[in-house]
Amino acid sequence: MPAGAGASASDADARDAATDGGSDAATDTDVVVIGAGITGLALTHALAERGVPCVTLEAGDEAGGVIDSKPLDDGLVAERGPNRIRLTDGIEALVEAAGLRADLVVADDDLPLYVYADGALREVPFDLSTFLRTDLLPWHAKLRVLAEPLTGDVRPDESVGRAIRRAFGTTAYRNLVEPIYGGTYGSDPDRMPVKRALPALLRMQDEHGNLLRPLLRRATGEREAPPPVTIAGGLQRLPRALAERHADRVRLDTPATGIERDGERYAVSTPDGEILADDVVLTVPAPAAADLLEGVAPDSAAALAELRYNPLAVVTMYSDARRDGFGYQVRRTESLRTLGVSWHHSLFGRTGQYTAFLGGMEDERIVEAAPDDIGDIAADEFEAVMDAAAHVRDVWVDRRALPAYDESWAALDRLALPAGLTLATNYTARVGVPGRVREAERVADDLA
Numbered sequence: 001m002p003a004g005a006g007a008s009a010s011d012a013d014a015r016d017a018a019t020d021g022g023s024d025a026a027t028d029t030d031v032v033v034i035g036a037g038i039t040g041l042a043l044t045h046a047l048a049e050r051g052v053p054c055v056t057l058e059a060g061d062e063a064g065g066v067i068d069s070k071p072l073d074d075g076l077v078a079e080r081g082p083n084r085i086r087l088t089d090g091i092e093a094l095v096e097a098a099g100l101r102a103d104l105v106v107a108d109d110d111l112p113l114y115v116y117a118d119g120a121l122r123e124v125p126f127d128l129s130t131f132l133r134t135d136l137l138p139w140h141a142k143l144r145v146l147a148e149p150l151t152g153d154v155r156p157d158e159s160v161g162r163a164i165r166r167a168f169g170t171t172a173y174r175n176l177v178e179p180i181y182g183g184t185y186g187s188d189p190d191r192m193p194v195k196r197a198l199p200a201l202l203r204m205q206d207e208h209g210n211l212l213r214p215l216l217r218r219a220t221g222e223r224e225a226p227p228p229v230t231i232a233g234g235l236q237r238l239p240r241a242l243a244e245r246h247a248d249r250v251r252l253d254t255p256a257t258g259i260e261r262d263g264e265r266y267a268v269s270t271p272d273g274e275i276l277a278d279d280v281v282l283t284v285p286a287p288a289a290a291d292l293l294e295g296v297a298p299d300s301a302a303a304l305a306e307l308r309y310n311p312l313a314v315v316t317m318y319s320d321a322r323r324d325g326f327g328y329q330v331r332r333t334e335s336l337r338t339l340g341v342s343w344h345h346s347l348f349g350r351t352g353q354y355t356a357f358l359g360g361m362e363d364e365r366i367v368e369a370a371p372d373d374i375g376d377i378a379a380d381e382f383e384a385v386m387d388a389a390a391h392v393r394d395v396w397v398d399r400r401a402l403p404a405y406d407e408s409w410a411a412l413d414r415l416a417l418p419a420g421l422t423l424a425t426n427y428t429a430r431v432g433v434p435g436r437v438r439e440a441e442r443v444a445d446d447l448a
Contacts, residue, residue, distance in 0.1 A: 027274055027276055028275070028276045028277075029053045029054055029055050029275060029276070029277050030052050030053045030054060030277060030278050030279065030447070031047060031052060031053070031054040031055075031277055031278065031279045031280070031281060031447055032054065032055050032056075032057065032256070032266070032275055032277040032279075032280045032281070033047075033054055033056040033057070033281050033283065034056075034057050034256045034268070034280065034281065034282045034283060034284055034292065035056075035057070035058065035065060035282065035283035035284040035288075036056055036057075036058030036060075036063040036064075036065065036239065036243055036250055036252065037063070037064060037065020037066060037067065037283060037284075037436075038064075038065060038066075038067055038238070038239050038433055038436050038437065039065070039283040039424050039425065039426075039436040039437075039439065039440055040056055040058070040065070040281075040283040040424075040440075041056070041063060041239050041242040041243060041246070041250070042090075042094060042242070042436065042437045042440035042441070043056075043283065043424060043440040043443055043444055044056045044242070044246050044249055044250060045094065045097060045242055045245070045246060045440075046440055046441050046443075047444050047447065047448070048246055048249065049444075050444055050445075050447075050448035051448075052444070052447055052448050054249055055249060055251065055275055055277075056246070056249050056250045056251065057251055057254050057255065057256045057268070057270060057275075058243075058250065058252050058253070058254065058255075059253075059254070059255035059256075060252065060253070061252055061253050062236075062240065062252065063236075063239040063240050063242070063243035063250065063252065064081075064236045064239045064240065065081075065239070065283075066081040066082065066401075067081045067082060067235050067236050067238070067239055067433070068080040068081045068396075069081075069233070069234025069236035069237070070234070070394060070396075071233060071234060072393055072394065074318075074393075075350070075351070076316065076318065076344075076351075076352075076353045076393060077233065077234040077344075077350065077353075078314075078316040078355075078393065078394035078396065079230075079234065079235060079314075079316075079355060080314050080396040080398075081235070082235060082433055083230075083235075083342045083344070083355055084228040084229065084230050084235075084342075084347065084348075085228070085229060085230075085235065085432075085433040085434065086225065086226040086227070086228055086229070086433075086434050087104070087106065087226045087227050087228075087229045088226050088434040088437070088438075090434060090437040090438055090441060091226075091229075091433065091434055091437060094238065094242065095231075095238065097242070097245065098237075098238055098241035098242050098245065099241060100231055100237060100238060100241055103231050103232040103233065103237070104229050104230075104231060104232075105229060105230045105231065105232055105348045105349065106228075106229050107227060107228045107229065107230075107347040107348060108347075109225065109227045109228060111324055111325050111326050111346060111347065112124070112130075112324070112325045112326065113180075113325060113326040113327065113328070113329075114327070114328035114329075115136055115175060115176065115328060115329050115330070115331055116329070116330045116331060116334060116336070116385050117136065117175055117179075117331040117334065118331075119334075121328055121385065122135050122136035122175075123136060124136065124176065124180065125137070128216075136175050136176070137171060137172060137175060137176070138171065140171075141171035141172055141175070144168065144169035144171070144172065145169060145172050145212075146212065147169075148167045148210060148211055148212040149209075149210040149212055149213075151166055151167050152166070153205055154167065154194055154201050154202060154205055156193070156194055156195035156199075156202060157193065157194075157195065158193070158194055159189060159191065159192055159193060159194065160177075160181065160189040160190075160192045160193070160194055160197050160198050160201075161173065161177075161178070161182075161188070161189035161190035161191075161192070162190065163194050163198075163201065164177045164189065168211075173189075174331065174332070174333070175331060177189060178331070178332050179329040179330055179331045179332060179340070180329050181198075182332070183330065183332075183339040183340050183357075183360070184329075184339075184340070185197075185310070185360075185402055185403075185404075185431075186310035186311075186312055186339060186357075186359060186360025186361055186401070186402050186404075187310060187360065187361050187402075187405060187406060188361055188362060188406070191361070191404075191406040191407055192404075192405045192406055193405075193406075193407065193409065196405055196409040196410075196412070197405035197406075197409070226434075228326075228347070230347075230348050251270075254270050254271065254272060255270065255271070256268050256269065256270060256292055257269045257270060258292065258295060259280055259292050259293065259295060259296050259421075260295055260296060261296060262276055265277060265278055265420075266278075266279075266280050266296070266420060266421070268280060278420060279420045279421075279422065279447055280420065280421050281422045281423075281424050281443060281447075282421070282422070282423050282424070282425070283424050283425060284425070285309070285425075285427075286304045286305070286307040286309075286425070286427050287304075287305065287309075287400070289301075289304050289423060289425070290302070290304040290305040293417075293421070296418065296421065297416075297417050297418060297421065299414060299416065300414070300415050302414075303411040303412060303413075303414040303415050304415070306408050306411040307403065307404075307408050307409065307411060307412075307427055308404040308406055308408045309399075309400035309402060309403055309404060310360050310361050310364075310401060310402040310403075310404050311359045311360070311364050311366075311367040311397070311398065311399045311400070311401060312357060312358070312359045312360065312367070312397075312398055312401035312402055313357070313358040313359045313366055313367055313374045313378075313395065313396070313397045314355060314356070314357055314394075314395075314396045314397075314398075315355065315356040315357075315358065315374060315375050315378035315392060315394070315395050315396075316353065316354075316355050316392075316394040316395075317353070317354045317355070317356065317378065317379060317382060317390040317391060317392055317393060318352045318353060318391045318393055319352055319354055319382065319386065319388050319390040319391070320352065320388055320389070321345075321352075321354070321382075321387075321388035321390075322345070323343070323346065323386070324343075324346040325343055325346055326343060326347060327340060327341045327342040327343040327347075327354075328340060328341055332362075336381045336384070336385075337363055337366060337377055337381065338356050338357070338358055338377075338381045338382070338385075339357045339358060339359070339360055340356075340357050341355065341356045341357070341382060341385075342354070342355045342357075354382065354390065356378040356381070356382060358374065358377065358378060359401070360402075361404060361406070367397045367398075367399055371395040371397070372395075374395050374397070375392035375395045376392075378392065378395075379391070379392055403426060403427040403431065405427075409427075412427075412428065415428070422443060422446075424436075424439050424440060424443050
């Protein structure tokens with residue numbers, strides 16, 4: 001509802017007091033935001049800009065959510081969540097608001113990305129000259145890619161794997177899409193429905209008539225992507241700074257423990273008491289959202305509880321290896337357990353830092369291994385690929401790290417929330433930090 005609409009002066013005073021983060025705060029506000037990850041904090045900031053009172057609840061003792069940075073003692077930073085983000089207009093505005101513009105570190109977007117295939121690193125073609133010279137795709141596969149406009153439309157109900165093989169051929173799928181897209185999400189593209197996992201394909205097809213035309217626009221430099229960036233000291237400085245800026249609205253160490261109807265409003269339970277609100281926005285992972293919604297939307301809660309997540313192990317290493325690039329992804333048919341490695345050394349000048357990712361849908365049990373054993377696997381495989389030793393600095397494991405976007409996402413068809421409840425999450429909308437910020441802006445507009 002519009003801020004202050006139909007409210008008396010005393011009502012407005014009470015709602016303004018509700019943004020006080022102390023335990024004595026009033027228990028009445030316009031919006032409760034559950035979760036102080038980047039979505040929740042971007043929403044908190046957007047609501048503040050629009051003059052909408054809100055209270056943001058975070059169960060943990062610090063802000064960040066999936067953005068989790070651990071500075072190490074030698075100037076390196078273990079990024080246990082996203083390793084970089086694209087500097088979209090929305091991200092840039094948040095960085096400015098957080099006072100971190102001077103601390104942005106911008107990578108060279110022209111650096112190459114590689115796929116490890118047949119025992120060697122082979123360059124991914126993002127432009128026409130690389131497409132012509134790369135040995136990642138043989139000539140017959142390159143010609144097959146160019147035949148995409150003749151292959152028919154991508155269908156929403158088919159899997160990403162089937163759609164890509166039909167559109168671009170089996171070799172392009174195996175050497176490019178499976179290691180890059182599947183490896184990034186830790187999922188099998190043959191189990192990822194297009195309409196849930198990659199709706200951008202459908203939008204591209206609708207806008208351009210086929211998929212090759214927009215790819216050629218990017219390859220010829222006609223359409224530039226925002227540059228990849230990090231923040232000196234770690235990406236988590238962004239959500240922390242936003243939480244500090246809006247400390248009067250953000251309550252750390254304050255989990256939401258339940259949501260109930262209170263007339264036409266909602267009562268959100270916390271260890272410090274109830275908070276009454278007109279709207280509640282949940283930005284938390286599906287299992288947590290399912291628990292909170294059980295009392296007010298049991299069918300939707302049951303649907304969310306069915307969504308599967310992929311496990312992930314993140315290993316931060318130091319190495320004397322010196323090669324320029326974004327890093328590499330590993331083709332699935334190789335005899336390695338590593339999904340990919342990000343080269344912080346050449347991306348952001350973090351001398352000698354490399355971050356390996358292991359696990360995913362096809363290797364779920366790796367997260368059950370001891371951290372030292374996971375680190376040894378990552379370091380040994382890095383040395384096999386890069387011909388340089390690596391020293392493990394940090395091992396982090398999350399058994400529910402990445403939304404799987406697999407067939408379990410069909411459960412979202414049963415999602416039907418009552419008015420006043422909103423999910424702003426990476427499992428119901430676009431994944432990636434820029435996408436989360438865009439959704440936060442959209443939700444704030446709806447609530448203002």
